[in-house]
Amino acid sequence: MPELPEVETVKNELSPHVIGRLITGVSLEWEGMARPLTAAELTKRLSGRRIKALNRRGKYLLFGLDDGQTLVIHLKMTGSLLLGEQFSVPPQYTRATITLDNGYGVYFCDARKFGRMQITEDIKSIIGGLGPEPLEAGFTAAVLGQLLSRRKTPVKAALLDQKLVAGIGNMYADESLFAAGIHPERPANSLSSKEIKHLHQSIRNVLAQAIEAKGASVSTYYRPGGEKGDAQSAFKVAHRRGQNCPECGQPLERICVRGRGTYFCPVCQPPL
């Protein structure tokens, strides 16, 4: 599942191959990829443009183009961007292909068809509502505390809300809460200032370590070169169904929070 560390890795590893390159062709193998635009409209607006910059905001990839437009890509659950020789056979589940003037193609592969490509002149209309970047200096424990204090929803549901903090998904929410010793169903506004500080530090540590490991390949996530990431090998609770807590040995539990599978240790993360 691409979350902040995975999208950051894609950005880092794609950048040297796409920045400064001319888009020589665009094809959509699945029409819905461009929604709400049509494939024809998206293709027309992308063709002949030069890529000036590649940035990440939350889980969005932002390709800055030479005419002021931005190509926005969201990988959602099962999407990946693979870099390959332009005339090779497209990888399985290729839904869109962008060809470049250096002989490479960027293949947007996505089994589930949740991923989207959009083009806009008004980037704020897409990312304007996102909360702070958790690894930037502005994301302090005080800011996190302020954001959580207004919510009584389970703290895990709050962490998954992109308007609160941008980039955290199901895996890293579970890992951060475990590292901080906080039960995922604790009301967000019930955390003590000590717990908020611990959670703040845990979020930053968990995300930074996952970026070091080039993201987590738990299902269909691949890096642009086709390699897997290794962040999942450091997971202590996420996706570890039926296993024991690596800290205390207690069997991990799985519950549903806001419709999301949630793993935690009932001993290390006691309920209120």
Add this chain to the structure above:
DNA sequence: CCCGGAACCTGAAGGC
């Protein structure tokens, strides 16, 4: 504003 549930999608995994 806040909250929770459904919808979008289809491959993978498990049951019989």
Add this chain to the structure above:
DNA sequence: TGCCTTCAGGTTCCGG
């Protein structure tokens, strides 16, 4: 072996 059901989750939309 194969059919059928269930599960997975990022985001948006909708109703309360």
